[in-house]
Amino acid sequence: MVHEDIKALAAFMARMPGLAVLTGAGVSTASGIPDYRDDSGDWKRSPPMQHQTFMESHAARQRYWARALVGFRTLREASANPAHHALAELEARGHVAGVITQNVDGLHRQAGSQRVIDLHGRADVVRCMGCGALRRRHDLHDELGELNPDWLELGANVAPDGDADLERDFADFRVPSCGRCGDGIWKPDVVFFGDSVPRDTVEEAFSLLDECRGLLVVGSSLMVYSGYRFARRAARDGKPMACLNLGRTRADALFDLKVTTSAETGLTALLEVLEEKALRPADRA
Incomplete structure (x- = not known):
């Protein structure tokens, strides 16, 4: 019992x-x-973003931030x-x-x-992978929403890291670069799979x-x-x-x-x- x-x-x-x-x-x-795994320890959904993929592929970053713009609301509002x-x-x-x-x-x-x-790490902070600048993730999401207003009304199932199960054409999704160094990549200040x-x-x-x-x-x-x-x-x-x-x-x-x-x-x-x-x-x- x-x-x-x-x-x-x-x-x-x-x-x-x-x-x-x-x-x-x-x-x-x-x-x-939601959690990542079932009672047997197997994945419930596709494995999360890999660090190397995020850093090397602009298309992967477009997909990540578009899905995060939809999914992070659940994480942001959680109590x-x-x-x-x-x-x-x-x-x-x-x-x-x-x-x-x-x-x-x-x-x-x-x-x-x-x-x-x-x-x-912490999902509420983003870090520039070029100059190391830190920024509140809420502020970045506000900017993403301004750049991509049509995405704000979408809904989808979410993941523990604020990702969302959303499949669309992400080619036109606009992702801002770091304003301090000019071209740095914004990444959540969390450990992605494949990172240490x-x-x-x-x-x-x-x-x-x-x-x-x-x-x-x-x-x-x-x-x-x-x-x-x-x-x-x-x-x-x-x-x-x-x-x-x-x-x-x-x-x-x-x-x-x-x-x-x-x-x-x-x-x-x-x-x-x-x-x-x-x-x-x-x-x-």
């Missing part, structure tokens, strides 16, 4: 004060942002859901030391989490994991190595691990405990059990 599993997870957290938490797209599905709020509350109570998130939606901070490491997570971000995440006694994975299949590496590191160091996720993960064999339920259902129930039994984090000594 899920209820018994939640009780076991509550006991796990009470024994492991200041856990590191690694989150994936499953944490944000209740906010209306934190009970899973995000529960993790923020768990941090406030001392059960969680910090969150390493693979998501780019910014909803952990919106919910009040204080220590958040954005492993894959910045070394300082990886080191910051490892530092959080190293200072914690255990790891909790929530809403992630860990199919991508950028997240899976933290489960491997915890296993190497003998740190206890628990997982709350719908479907299988790449690290199932490494977990001491796994609860199969949605992030919002599981974390809300977890808080209720912790409150009911007045379970507080054990002393770190």
